[in-house]
Amino acid sequence: MQKIVIDPITRIEGHLAIEVMVDKGIVKEAKSSGTLFRGFELILKGRDPRDANRLTQRICGVCPASHATASALGLDSAFGLSDKIPDNGRIIRNLILGANFLQSHILHFYHLAALDYVDVSSAIGEVAPFVPRYEGDYRLPSKVNQSALNHYLGALDIRRKAHEMLAIFGGKMPHNVAVVPGGVTEKPTIDKITNFLWRLNEIREFIENAYIPDILAVAKTYKDYFEIGKGCQNLLAYGVFELRKGKFLKSGIISEKLECNNFEAENITEDVKHSWYADSTSGKRPAQGETHPEPEKKGGYSFIKSPRYGGKVYELGPLARMVVNYALNGPVRNLRSPGKSSQSSGVKSLINSLLAELNAKPSALFSVLGRHAARALECKIVAEAMASWLEELKPGEPMYITYEIPQKSEGIGLTEAPRGALGHWIKVKDKKIERYQVITPTSWNASPKDDRDQPGPIEQAIIGTKIKDEENPFEIVRIVRSFDPCLACAVHLITAKGKRLGEFKIG
Amino acid sequence: MATKEYPVIWLQAAGCTGCSVSALNAVSPKIKNLLLDEIVPGKHINLRFQATIMAGEGEPVIEVLRDTQKEKKGEYILIVEGAIPTAAGGIYGSIGEEGGKPATILKRVEDLGRDAQMTIALGSCAAYGGIPAAKPNPTGCQGVKEVFENKKIKTLVINLPGCPMHPDWFLGTISMILLSGTSLDLDEIARPKLFYGKLIHENCPRRADFDKGKFAEALGEEGCLYKLGCKGHYTYADCPLRQWNNGLNWCIKAGSPCLGCVEPEFPDLTSPFYEKITWEDVKCKKL
Numbered sequence: 115m116q117k118i119v120i121d122p123i124t125r126i127e128g129h130l131a132i133e134v135m136v137d138k139g140i141v142k143e144a145k146s147s148g149t150l151f152r153g154f155e156l157i158l159k160g161r162d163p164r165d166a167n168r169l170t171q172r173i174c175g176v177c178p179a180s181h182a183t184a185s186a187l188g189l190d191s192a193f194g195l196s197d198k199i200p201d202n203g204r205i206i207r208n209l210i211l212g213a214n215f216l217q218s219h220i221l222h223f224y225h226l227a228a229l230d231y232v233d234v235s236s237a238i239g240e241v242a243p244f245v246p247r248y249e250g251d252y253r254l255p256s257k258v259n260q261s262a263l264n265h266y267l268g269a270l271d272i273r274r275k276a277h278e279m280l281a282i283f284g285g286k287m288p289h290n291v292a293v294v295p296g297g298v299t300e301k302p303t304i305d306k307i308t309n310f311l312w313r314l315n316e317i318r319e320f321i322e323n324a325y326i327p328d329i330l331a332v333a334k335t336y337k338d339y340f341e342i343g344k345g346c347q348n349l350l351a352y353g354v355f356e357l358r359k360g361k362f363l364k365s366g367i368i369s370e371k372l373e374c375n376n377f378e379a380e381n382i383t384e385d386v387k388h389s390w391y392a393d394s395t396s397g398k399r400p401a402q403g404e405t406h407p408e409p410e411k412k413g414g415y416s417f418i419k420s421p422r423y424g425g426k427v428y429e430l431g432p433l434a435r436m437v438v439n440y441a442l443n444g445p446v447r448n449l450r451s452p453g454k455s456s457q458s459s460g461v462k463s464l465i466n467s468l469l470a471e472l473n474a475k476p477s478a479l480f481s482v483l484g485r486h487a488a489r490a491l492e493c494k495i496v497a498e499a500m501a502s503w504l505e506e507l508k509p510g511e512p513m514y515i516t517y518e519i520p521q522k523s524e525g526i527g528l529t530e531a532p533r534g535a536l537g538h539w540i541k542v543k544d545k546k547i548e549r550y551q552v553i554t555p556t557s558w559n560a561s562p563k564d565d566r567d568q569p570g571p572i573e574q575a576i577i578g579t580k581i582k583d584e585e586n587p588f589e590i591v592r593i594v595r596s597f598d599p600c601l602a603c604a605v606h607l608i609t610a611k612g613k614r615l616g617e618f619k620i621g
Numbered sequence: 622m623a624t625k626e627y628p629v630i631w632l633q634a635a636g637c638t639g640c641s642v643s644a645l646n647a648v649s650p651k652i653k654n655l656l657l658d659e660i661v662p663g664k665h666i667n668l669r670f671q672a673t674i675m676a677g678e679g680e681p682v683i684e685v686l687r688d689t690q691k692e693k694k695g696e697y698i699l700i701v702e703g704a705i706p707t708a709a710g711g712i713y714g715s716i717g718e719e720g721g722k723p724a725t726i727l728k729r730v731e732d733l734g735r736d737a738q739m740t741i742a743l744g745s746c747a748a749y750g751g752i753p754a755a756k757p758n759p760t761g762c763q764g765v766k767e768v769f770e771n772k773k774i775k776t777l778v779i780n781l782p783g784c785p786m787h788p789d790w791f792l793g794t795i796s797m798i799l800l801s802g803t804s805l806d807l808d809e810i811a812r813p814k815l816f817y818g819k820l821i822h823e824n825c826p827r828r829a830d831f832d833k834g835k836f837a838e839a840l841g842e843e844g845c846l847y848k849l850g851c852k853g854h855y856t857y858a859d860c861p862l863r864q865w866n867n868g869l870n871w872c873i874k875a876g877s878p879c880l881g882c883v884e885p886e887f888p889d890l891t892s893p894f895y896e897k898i899t900w901e902d903v904k905c906k907k908l
Contacts, residue, residue, distance in 0.1 A: 120679040121717050124672045127638050129716065131723075153759030157752070162893035168880060169888065172752045175639020175785060221645075229676045238657070243668050243675035246682065270653050274646050274867075281866035285875030287646070288639040288785050292875050299840045299876035309869075514841040591678060 115142065118587055123594055125226040127176045128601025130560065132590060136581055141590075144569065144576035146560045147416045155405050158550040163189055163519060163542050166550060167294055170538065173552065174600055175288040176221075179214035179280065180531035181552075182293040183207060184538040187356075189295035192525025192540050193517050201358070202513035203297025205503050208355045208362075209310065210284045210293055211529070212500045216317055217276035218532035218598075219432070219493040220325060223486060224269035227595045230588065231332050232262045248586040258331045265324040272320045279313040282306050297514035302507040311504055318497045321490070329490045333472055333483050340474055343482040343593035345575035346427045349434035350558075352377065352537065354530035355499070362445055362499055363492075363530070366438040367423065372476060374441035379528060379537070382553070385420040385564040388413055396565055400539045401524065403551040420564040421553050427564070429571040430534025430555040431597060432489040437479060440465050445495060464491045485596040489532075519545045531555055533598040556600045572597055624665045627799065628689055628697040630733060631671040634726045635714050635753045635762055636703025639785040640744040641673045647788035648867045655792065661799040669697075672716075683717035686729070690736050698798070699737035699776075701765050704746040704753045705730050708761025730765065731772050739777040739803055740765055743791065748780040748812075749885040756889050766811065777803050780811040784882035789863060790816045808857075810885065821853035821879055824861040841876055850895040852881030855903065 121131035135143040154173055158166055167185045171178035186207065190196045233252035234244040237260060254262065277287040283300045284290030292300040300306075333340070353365030365377040384403060386396045391414075392406040407417070422428070439445065439461040468487055469476060478484055520542060527538040534555025541549040561570035569577065575593050582589070633641070645652050650660055656674075659665050669685050677685075689697050703726075706713035711727030718724055734740050742765040745751035754762035763771075766778045781790050794813055797805055806814045822828065830836070831845035840849060847854070856879055864871045872879055881891035888894075890903045 119718070121723070122672060122678060122682070124675050124678040124682065127673070129633075129714065153753075156757060156759045157755045162895070164895050165888075165892050168894055169752065169755075172637050172639070172784065175637040175642045178637075178639065225645075225674060234676065241657075242685075243656070243671050243677075245676060246685065247676035248678075267653055270645065270651065274648070274651075277642075277646050278866045278869055281870045283875070285870050285872045285877055286865035288637075288642050290875075291872045291877035291880070294840060294877075296840070300870075301841070301876070512841070514839075516839045 116584060118581075118584060118590070120587070120590065123591065125229065126595060126599045126601065127174060128599075130594070130599060130601045132576070132594060134576060134590060136584060139580055139582075139584075141576050141579045141581060144573040145415050146418075146562065146570060146572050153405075154552065155550050158547050161547050163192065163540065163545070163547050164295060166538075166540065166547060168289075168291070170552065171289045173554075176218060176600055177214065177531040177533065178289050179211045179284070179287075179293070180529060180536050181538070182290060183211050183529045184527040184536045184552075186293050186295055186527065187529060188525040188527030188538040188540045190525070191527065192523045192542055193295055193520060194523075195296055195515065195517055198515055199297050200512045200515060202302050202507055202511055204356050204358075205507055206283045206298045206300065206302060206513060207293055208503055209500055210280055210290055210298075212355065212496050212503075213276050213280035214287070215496050215532050216321075216493055217273045217280070219489050220269050220273045220276065220317075220320070222489065222532070222598045223325065223329070224266045225273075226598070227486065228262065228266055230592050230595065231336060232266065233259055234263060234266070237263050248588055248591070250583055250586050251588045253335050254331065255335070258335070262328050262331070265328055268320070268324065272317055275313050276317055279310050279317070282310050294514070296517055297512070299514065301513060302509050304509055307504055307507055307509070311501065314497065314500055314504070318494075318501070321494050321497055325493060326490050329487055330471065333487065336483065339482040339592065340472075340478040340484065341481060342579060342589060343485075343575040343596055344480045345429050346571050347480050348426055348428045349437050350377065350423055350428035350430055350535060351434045351438045352528040352530055352535040354435070355496075363435050363439055364442050364444050366442060367428065368434065368437050368441060370480070372437065372441055374438055379526065381424045382537070383422055383425070384553070385422060387420075387565040387567075388415055388562040389419050390414040390417050391419065400537060400551045400553055401526070401541070403539070416562040418557050418561050420561040420570060421558045422564055425566070427568050427571060427574065428558060429597075430558045431485065432492045432532070433479060433485045434534065435530060436461055436465060436488040436492055445499065461491070461495065464495065482592050482596040489598070521545060531600070533600050534559060554600065556597075559597045560599050560601070572599070624659060624663060626665055626667045628667045628669055628693045629700060630669055630686060630689055630697055631700040631702065632716065632726070632729060632733065633672050634701055634703030634730065634747065635706050635760065636744065636746045636751075638673060638702075640702045641671070643785035644788050644791055646866060647792050650792060655795070660792070661796055664799040666795065680717070686717075686733065690733055694736045696738055697736075699733050699740045700743055701730055701740060701747045702743040704750045704762035704764060705768050706753070706760040707763050707768065708759075713760035727768065730768055731774065734765070734769055734776050735772075735774050737776050739779065739798070740769075741794065742766065742778055742780045742782075744786045745782040745784045745882060745887055748782040749887075751784065752888060778811055779805065779807065779813065781816075782812065782883040782885075783858065784880070784887065787816070787860070787863065787865065812857075812883075816859055817857045817883065819857065819859055819862070821856045821858060821861055821873075824859070825853055825873060826861065827873060846873060846878040848897055849878050850893065850897055851878035852884075852891045852898065853879040855900040856881045856884055858883045
C-alpha cells in the first residue's frame, strides 16, 4: 500500500488535505481532512441576533449570500416573520442569492476546475501561477483548448459582473448588507431593475454560448469521467428560492433508483466518532448540537463533523438539486432567452437533451462530469428564472417590515448554497443568541467516517478509483473539485500531534 | 528594456477567501492584467503562490514557497489574507507540511515574513485579527503586525483593512509599491492615507440629513442612519466617494448602516451593528 498526501488542495475555498492509500493502482482508503478552525458558533453566542446576519456571511467569501439567506430565514422564523416578508423583500433576496449562484458556478468551472482539463501553459507559456501543476493528462484538441482558455479570461469579467449585479440590490459584494430579517434594506427602482436585467442578459448569453458548450466539449473529450467519482448515490436537497408558496427548486431525497422522497429536517443528526469532538456530543440533532473540541481524540481525523440523514450518507449540491427536480419534474416554464423567441425549459427536458447529446444514461449523472453538467444546467435555469422574478418587482411598495426581537424563541433557516444545502439553527434567550448552529454543504460532502464507519461522500467517491499515475493523481483532485468544496464553511481544527503522516508525498 | 519581475506570495490564513474574491472584482486594471500584464510600465507582478487560482497543489506548490524564500530573499512581497491563529502554538491552522508534519500558518507567516521585502495585510482579519479574533477569540487569532512584533520581525507591514478590502485599495497599493517602493504615505496604523484618510461621515450623501436632524427610525427609511447604528462617524475609508463593485453601490446607499469594517474595533466594539454606539462608547469599552 502506498500513501498519497495532497496538502494543500488548491482551487477550492479554504484549507483541505486529502490522504489516500493506494494498492496496485486502486484507492483502498481515503481521508478528507480540513486544516483550519475559526469557531464561529462560539463567537456568535451572546450577541444581538440581528448581527448573526452580518457575521455568518463572513464564514465564507465565496457563498456569503447563502449564509445571509439562511440566517435571515432563521431569524424570520425566530421572530415570527416567515409569512410576513413583503414580496419585494422576498424577490430581492432571491435575486441576491441567484446572482451569487451564477457567480459561483461560473467561477467554479472556469477558475477552479477548468485548469484540470484546459492546458493554459501551452497557450501562454510556463507562467506562474499556472505552473507548477500535475502533468500528463491534458487532452482537449488545441482549437477547443484555445477557445476554453479565452472563456477562462472572459469568465473573469462575467463573474465580476454577476457580483456587480448583486451589489445593485445588496450594497456590496462579498458580504452584502441588504439582506436582513424582515426583508431587505434596498428599494427596487426602475433604474436598478433595468441595470440588473442587462447585466443578467449578458451573463445568460455567456452561459448559453460558452459555459454549456465548454461543458459539452470537456464531457466529450474526457468521457471516462462519467465513470469516475460515482460516490454514495444518495442525494439530498433542502430546496431554494422562496416563492409565495414553496420553493422554486424543490426539496427532496433521492436514492440511486432516482426515486424521490420527502425531506424532513428532523432526520438530520451529526456524528463525531471520527471527528475531534467529545463522543458524548455524537448523534445530536442540530438544534441540540454542541461543539466540544477534543483535538487529541483517538480515531479522530477531522474537525468536520459527519452530518447524516436517517443515519445514511447523502451527497449535496447542484447534482442533488437537479436530480430531485428531475424526479419531481421541477420548474417548467416558458422563458424568454435574450434575443430568442419563447422556449420551454425545465430540469427534465434540459437533462434529457444533455444526456441524449452525450449518448449517456441518467445513471451517468453520478460522476465527476455529471456534477459539472448539473451545475451548468442549474446556472441556466436560475438565470432564466431571475429574469422573470425581476418583472415581478413592484417599485414603490414595501420591501421590509419592522419587528420586535422576542425574549425567547427558536428559528430554523434552510436554503441552498451554490455547493449544496445549508442550514442555520438559532436559539434566542433574553434577546441574545443562546445557541447558533450552522451545517454547511461541505460538512456533508467532505465529512469523515460516521459512527457506523460509513465514509463521507467525497471519501466514497475516491475509494475504488484507479490512479493512472501516482506522481500526478489527476483523478483525485478532479473528483474532489467536482464537489466544489468550501472549507471555510465546513469549520474544523487540526490536531496538535500531526495526525496526517507524510510517508509518501507527491512531487 | 527587460520587464522587472516582482515575486509575490499570497498566503491565505484564518479567513473566508472574501478578499481574494474581492480582488477578482477589480475593474481597471482587471485581475487578468495583474496576472498577465505590466501593471505599471516595465513592471510585472509574478504571483507565484495564490491557493484560489494557482494550477498546482500539494508538495510541488509548497516547494514554490521554499524556493521563493531562498532565491528571492529580501525581494518578494508577502500578502497575507486572514488572521493568524496563535493559540497553542498555532495548531488551529496549517498549510502543507514540513518534515512530514503539518506546518502551521503561524510558522509560515513568521518565516516568509522575516525574509520578505514587505508584507501587505489584506483585509481586517490580517490587519487586526478581525472576525476570527472576535470574542472569545477561540483560536487566539492576531493580525500580521502583532505577530511580527511578538517575534521582533522588522519587515514593513502595510494594512489594507476592510471586510473585505476594496479591490481598488489593493491594486492601488500594488501600483504605489511598483512606482515608489516602500516609501508610502501611511497613517498611524499603517493604512495608505490615499484610501483611508477620509471620514465616511464627512462624505456621506446622507450628511445633509444628519445636519438637518432628519434620522431614519427604521431600515428602508430616508434620512441619516445614525440612530440605526451607523458607524460612519468614526470610520475612515473612501467608500462614499469610490463606492463598491464598479462604483455601483455601497452600504449606506443600500440603506444599511456602516459596520465600521475597516477599523481595528470591528466587530466587537462596533456591534451591536444596529444599535447607536458613539465614539465615546467605543473608547469606554476599549478601556
